[in-house]
Amino acid sequence: MPNASSVRSPAPTALPHLPRSVPLRIGLGLLLVLLLAYPWIAPGGYLRYAGVLVVMYAVLSTSWSMVGGFTGYVSLGHAAFFGLGAYATGIGVVTLGLPHAAAFVLGVLVVAVFAAVAGLAAVRARGASFVIVTIAMVTMLSLLAQDMTWLTGGSAGLQVPGAVAGISRTGNHALFFYLFTVLLLFALLTWWFIDRSRYGAGLKAIREDEEKAEALGVPTTAYKVAALTVSAAFTGAAGGLYAMWFGNLDPIFVFSLVLGSSMVLMALLGGSRYLLGPTLGAFVVAPANEYFLTQHGESQLHIILSGALLFVVVLFMPEGVIPAVQRALRRFRPQSASIREQTQQELHESRGAAT
Template identity: 55%
Template sequence: MPNASRKIVAVGAIVVLAAGILVFPSLAPNPYILSSGVLVLNYAVLATSWNFVGGFTGYISLGHGALAGLGGYATGLLATKAGMPSFAALALAGLLVAALAVPLGMAALRVRGASFVIVSIALVLILLLVFQSWASFTGGSRGLVVPRPFDLTRPEHHRVFYFLFAGLLGVALLVWWLLDRSRFGLGLKSIREDEDKAEALGTPTFTYKLIVFVVSAGFTALAGGLYALWFGDLDPVFQFSILTGSYVVLMALLGGVRNLFGPVVGALIVGSALEYFKVEYGDTPLHLVATGLLLALVVIFMPDGILPAIGDLFRRFDRTRRSSIREVTAAELRDQRKAAV
């Protein structure tokens, strides 16, 4: 497929995806389906935020759920304890978590591979213990009730936050796209391919990793804070769950971590599947089994993700449609030699 045709197909796919997201609230048959759409968009923002680290540097973090939980609790506590307006609390919470990500990143990013994964899991468990034990401040196991910013009916409340999450997703995608085409993004990709070689060639690898980790933490915190304002009730067991980080990684891997829209596609598929599994098998561990099987299928059959697999399919189909000039010329020469003999 020529480059111009590929661009047309890509633009068409983007337009269809954007149109589908925008018209979904009008097509949702009931408030539950609309609330599921809000959750899926929340997952899309989280997966895209995770992809700043996972897609650019190749570092796999299972602890991004902790950053989302911090954003949610920071937003809720600023609104309830400090009496701040909801969206001012959300913005300040994003800045605070991004600032906290600096020392966290300086500690965590000094290790690689499995060690980094273990450190990210430890962060989730530590924060779970802190927020569950500090009941006088966080509400502990009783939870924290967050005042909702709008006095709306339930369907309208879901509709407003659906578009707020869609707007946040658009900003995150734009920043990822800009980074992908920048000199800074090129340095991050060199870390992903070979960190030692990149450092030997003069790339300040630790600084680059820290910066992109802070950016990722900021977007993750905003997603968590927006979820707190939408849902209105925070529970440390849910907010600081290993499953959240696992779901986010699954979504990004399924769609394709090196593609701008990969995490979004993965979130649409996995998020919808999670809601279906919870409805059908929520009273049993079967919804976790189904999610695990989905992850196994992705790793076995599409290790690079859906979008890269589709791209490879198009390229393979294109090669079967037209052979190269060199192949045709060789065949003609062989036929000419046979005829001469």
């Protein structure tokens, strides 16, 4: 065991950080520019519409990973937050006659309160019961939305008037493309902030060993409820934007377990422990899904495909593609692997010594 503290490495290397390599930064910058230019590159109505959907899914999967990625608690019920945000915003506009912005804020607040209350019930029980509660949230809200016709329009749907009077369809798509992009950047920023905070360290500790985290002084229940609330608020915000953009809320679609599972699939596929993992996953899965839906919608192929993809991700790459790519890249950079190898060797030695 070396005692020489002179080899102290600079502390920041121990911490999560934005990508340091210059080519990667340039690449990300280019991607952002490309993203912002998208509505002008793709002027067609359908392509713009699909673009909005993809960015919306990126918001959803990033929000999901604020719980699923940090704490390891898998929620299948984030569609509940999405739908509640959408309906609360829609009802705010339609029934309460609020301006769109105010209805949006109301929607986010409603979702946050709902998530905090449901979260208290959900996190009391660890593991399996949590998943069950998230499933129950969706089916419960779906029942309510279909039944409370006077408020939600029932299965016929709720018609929400557009945010800007007289705007063209393609113009509306462009507007909401940017609104969703702003929400995505805000969500990513929040994710990044949590990742770097001691709060984030606590959440990750809960994922690894909840009992141990508690023994080290982490108020695990409060942490989990807070994470669920923040995650739900972003999901609800996406729902609110969706209501104003799409203009028609169908209870079967917004409160569906399949929608919730799409968020999980996208986050896991990209890598739910990485800042841009869920976004990457959304950029791959959402267009594929949209393609199969438009080309083979009647045949249920898109359901089979999502099922198969989820199956493969869960069994063969639960950490997502980002670490897989990183491993591949590391082969080209031998020196960064040295610590690992050395400690593996030490591990071997100490095991040998102990027995």
